[in-house]
Amino acid sequence: MSVSTAASASLNELKASYEALKARDLKLDLTRGKPSLAQLDLSAGLLDLPLSADHTSADGVDVRNYGGTDGLPELRAIYSELLGIPVPQLLALGNASLTVMHDVIVHSLLHGVPGNTVPWRDEQISFLCPVPGYDRHFAITEALGIRMIPLPYLESGRLDVTAIGEHLQDPSVRGMWLVPMYANPGGQTVTPEEAEALVSLPSAAADFRIFWDNAYAVHHLTDAEPAALDVLGLAAAAGHPDRPLVFASTSKVTLAGGGVSFFAASPANIDWYRLHAGVQTIGPDKVNQLRHARFLGSAEGVHAHMRRHRELLAPKFALVGRLLAERLTGHGSWTAPLGGYFVTLTAPTGTATRAVELAKAAGIAVTPAGAAFPYSDDPEDAVIRIAPSFPSLDDLEAAISGLCDCVLLAEAELAA
Numbered sequence: 001m002s003v004s005t006a007a008s009a010s011l012n013e014l015k016a017s018y019e020a021l022k023a024r025d026l027k028l029d030l031t032r033g034k035p036s037l038a039q040l041d042l043s044a045g046l047l048d049l050p051l052s053a054d055h056t057s058a059d060g061v062d063v064r065n066y067g068g069t070d071g072l073p074e075l076r077a078i079y080s081e082l083l084g085i086p087v088p089q090l091l092a093l094g095n096a097s098l099t100v101m102h103d104v105i106v107h108s109l110l111h112g113v114p115g116n117t118v119p120w121r122d123e124q125i126s127f128l129c130p131v132p133g134y135d136r137h138f139a140i141t142e143a144l145g146i147r148m149i150p151l152p153y154l155e156s157g158r159l160d161v162t163a164i165g166e167h168l169q170d171p172s173v174r175g176m177w178l179v180p181m182y183a184n185p186g187g188q189t190v191t192p193e194e195a196e197a198l199v200s201l202p203s204a205a206a207d208f209r210i211f212w213d214n215a216y217a218v219h220h221l222t223d224a225e226p227a228a229l230d231v232l233g234l235a236a237a238a239g240h241p242d243r244p245l246v247f248a249s250t251s252k253v254t255l256a257g258g259g260v261s262f263f264a265a266s267p268a269n270i271d272w273y274r275l276h277a278g279v280q281t282i283g284p285d286k287v288n289q290l291r292h293a294r295f296l297g298s299a300e301g302v303h304a305h306m307r308r309h310r311e312l313l314a315p316k317f318a319l320v321g322r323l324l325a326e327r328l329t330g331h332g333s334w335t336a337p338l339g340g341y342f343v344t345l346t347a348p349t350g351t352a353t354r355a356v357e358l359a360k361a362a363g364i365a366v367t368p369a370g371a372a373f374p375y376s377d378d379p380e381d382a383v384i385r386i387a388p389s390f391p392s393l394d395d396l397e398a399a400i401s402g403l404c405d406c407v408l409l410a411e412a413e414l415a416a
């Protein structure tokens, strides 16, 4: 049999498998990194807490009333320990860290920042965007008219610190998105050396900010439970105390969308944030904050809780890794993250859009190809983000196996 006959035989076989997949009439979803129902049940106690008899915070504030814009001290103390940030530099805020990131950028556009009171909107500014990255970060910067510069990770998975240093010579570069632990979606964790370089590199703009989104700071999938890097301390030591802006939340610790967010920065940045946020709100939801402080109890309480999440999540990541190895070895590569919520599949070049389209037609929803890139532009059309947390193990097996069929068919179609 000639090579092309062999290829078309396998194309026909792959088409037949795909038709069989479609006939199963699946309705599966691998799109968003949502906690599963079993994970949400781990926080059932949060909803059972009786607050009606005791609604006073540690500093004697009645949480039922307005006020306390910095958030409850007892909850800030827990996250201070988890993130390695002094309490005065860490605020406990509303239900979503993404809102805080959005608002910080809007305040910067309208009012400028410490170190440069010229509003960012007065110039065409740019953000560095490590890719693949988090689609909602890119949605914020795109919606607010900020130019995005894609910054591919190196083959080794490390940040391209040399390229970052070069980009920082451009005075339009005012920001950089970064998920420093178990990045969404690539799973990379910033090393202490990289962090030190990031806060030390000279920049043409005095007001360059790193949006250090530590969304997965305590979301380990292995026994190694690295502590969050003290990026604020490193930045202060490097003479750039205002450079990092730290974000975190309990969205994937307790209830997604019903948790508490955190913002931490240098004293100057915190004062700046207070000034502008004080116009927006009379204070965060302290009732929910008190519930969280009592339910989580301590930093160790959070770690214990996260180990229960891990028991539910780790088998799902293991299943994804096993299926991808069984079905796609020689047809792409994928990550094996040590924490966080995502696996990144790098399919053969030029196949991601088609594979996602085939999967959708077979009832398997996958995040659109390109979503992990600014302007949805994946130059290789290869990256597919897999979110294994929500489906049951059985559904996950069906979804990943179906997705593998789609990748193989897309590849064979391209080669035909």
Ligand SMILES: Cc1ncc(COP(=O)(O)O)c(C=O)c1O
Pocket: 033, 095, 096, 097, 098, 099, 134, 179, 184, 213, 215, 248, 249, 250, 251, 256, 257, 261
């Ligand atoms: C990197 C990252 N940051 C932020 C968020 C959203 O956080 P929040 O619910 O606190 O807005 C997510 C959710 O997927 C995320 O992956």
